[in-house]
Amino acid sequence: MFSSRTNWPLTPNRLSELLRERRGAGLPTVDLTESNPTRCGFALDVEEILAPLYNPGSLVYEPDPRGLRVAREAVAHYYSERGVHLDPDQIFLTSGTSEAYSFVFRLLANPGDKILAPQPSYPLFDFLGALNDVEVLPYSLIYDDGWQVDLEALASRWESGVRAVLVVHPNNPTGSYIKRRELGRMIEICHHNRAAIIADEVFADYGFGTDAERWVTHAQNSEVLTFTLSGLSKISALPQMKVGWIVVTGPSVLRNEAQARLEVIADTYLSVSAPVALATPQWLARRRSIQAQILERVQANLRRFDELLTPGLPVTRLKVEGGWYAVLRVPSTRSDEDWAADLLTQEGVSVHPGHFYDFPSEGFLVLSLLPAPEIFQDALGKVISRICTQS
Numbered sequence: 406m407f408s409s410r411t412n413w414p415l416t417p418n419r420l421s422e423l424l425r426e427r428r429g430a431g432l433p434t435v436d437l438t439e440s441n442p443t444r445c446g447f448a449l450d451v452e453e454i455l456a457p458l459y460n461p462g463s464l465v466y467e468p469d470p471r472g473l474r475v476a477r478e479a480v481a482h483y484y485s486e487r488g489v490h491l492d493p494d495q496i497f498l499t500s501g502t503s504e505a506y507s508f509v510f511r512l513l514a515n516p517g518d519k520i521l522a523p524q525p526s527y528p529l530f531d532f533l534g535a536l537n538d539v540e541v542l543p544y545s546l547i548y549d550d551g552w553q554v555d556l557e558a559l560a561s562r563w564e565s566g567v568r569a570v571l572v573v574h575p576n577n578p579t580g581s582y583i584k585r586r587e588l589g590r591m592i593e594i595c596h597h598n599r600a601a602i603i604a605d606e607v608f609a610d611y612g613f614g615t616d617a618e619r620w621v622t623h624a625q626n627s628e629v630l631t632f633t634l635s636g637l638s639k640i641s642a643l644p645q646m647k648v649g650w651i652v653v654t655g656p657s658v659l660r661n662e663a664q665a666r667l668e669v670i671a672d673t674y675l676s677v678s679a680p681v682a683l684a685t686p687q688w689l690a691r692r693r694s695i696q697a698q699i700l701e702r703v704q705a706n707l708r709r710f711d712e713l714l715t716p717g718l719p720v721t722r723l724k725v726e727g728g729w730y731a732v733l734r735v736p737s738t739r740s741d742e743d744w745a746a747d748l749l750t751q752e753g754v755s756v757h758p759g760h761f762y763d764f765p766s767e768g769f770l771v772l773s774l775l776p777a778p779e780i781f782q783d784a785l786g787k788v789i790s791r792i793c794t795q796s
């Protein structure tokens with residue numbers, strides 16, 4: 406009756422089951438996996454967010470496959486502030502980055518073709534791959550006092566049918582950016598194999614400090630066909646508005662061909678509504694105030710780690726360059742899922758086990774840095790002392 410691509414195990418996993426039981430028993434839980442910015446107590450200007458939706462222009466239906474031009478011009482302006490000058494025709498609006506991935510996978514890959522994606526990384530890639538009949542193969546990120554791409558493994562892992570290399574810049578949850586040197590080699594590999602780069606930059610504006618080695622944006626890649634994906638869910642902390650985009654860059658012949666084909670894909674769905682597209686310039690402009698609040702929050706929560714994680718403890722925090730997450734290294738005396746289950750049942754604190762993000766071994770927990778500092782500090786204290794006493 407149903408397609409094999411939807412043969413997912415539909416039963417809740419162990420941690421969801423434990424959470425459900427706690428709720429049923431009326432026990433409180435502190436959620437250190439919360440990364441929905443609309444639930445983390447940031448100050449919002451309701452008028453500023455909702456007023457742009459009241460636009461008489463929305464009463465006219467004049468669809469544009471790439472999304473209304475006024476929104477694409479605003480996105481082009483966002484990149485021009487990073488020194489990248491784009492024609493709005495290089496930009497395609499989507500109903501979020503996830504849809505953008507599907508469009509690009511559909512554009513590049515035949516059923517059974519492959520996309521290389523970083524490991525560890527964002528768990529949605531396997532679903533997006535499966536839904537688009539694309540196989541997602543991992544390439545490793547290695548931690549050695551900071552994360553780096555295992556470039557030689559990337560080159561040697563190459564097999565026929567690989568259509569693109571996906572980079573998450575900065576990666577979720579490692580918080581690592583692609584460095585200039587890494588990109589140079591990646592471009593060589595893609596060029597040699599006639600593959601594209603797909604760059605997810607949803608967290609790009611949340612970098613800590615500056616690093617001259619950090620690549621500013623993949624929207625400036627010109628040597629290989631590149632699709633840079635981003636959107637308002639993280640940039641303006643408005644996931645509920647469902648606005649994302651694809652920027653197409655690269656050698657002009659390939660770029661023009663890609664744009665013409667993408668236009669047909671986008672025209673088939675016309676997914677971004679007029680009110681939302683017309684409001685996008687104002688939502689994009691408001692990013693500065695919310696980004697300042699979020700950056701202050703995540704950096705304050707990182708400082709809490711460093712106050713609590715005194716040297717010599719069996720738990721440490723991995724270095725992070727940006728984004729909304731922190732990775733804890735914990736003893737692998739038990740599985741990361743057992744640690745997460747123990748913290749939930751004994752301390753009432755929910756964290757993600759590393760295997761949710763395909764960490765290659767046990768011993769990693771992932772925490773969101775978005776929760777309010779008072780909640781975060783108390784729950785983090787419980788996490789650390791439990792791990793110390795149980796190790």
Ligand SMILES: Cc1ncc(COP(=O)(O)O)c(C=O)c1O
Nearest residue numbers: 501502503527577607636638649
């Ligand atoms: C790396 C990464 N890309 C994309 C998304 C989803 O973005 P959107 O809401 O635009 O689909 C997320 C959401 O957490 C993410 O972590």
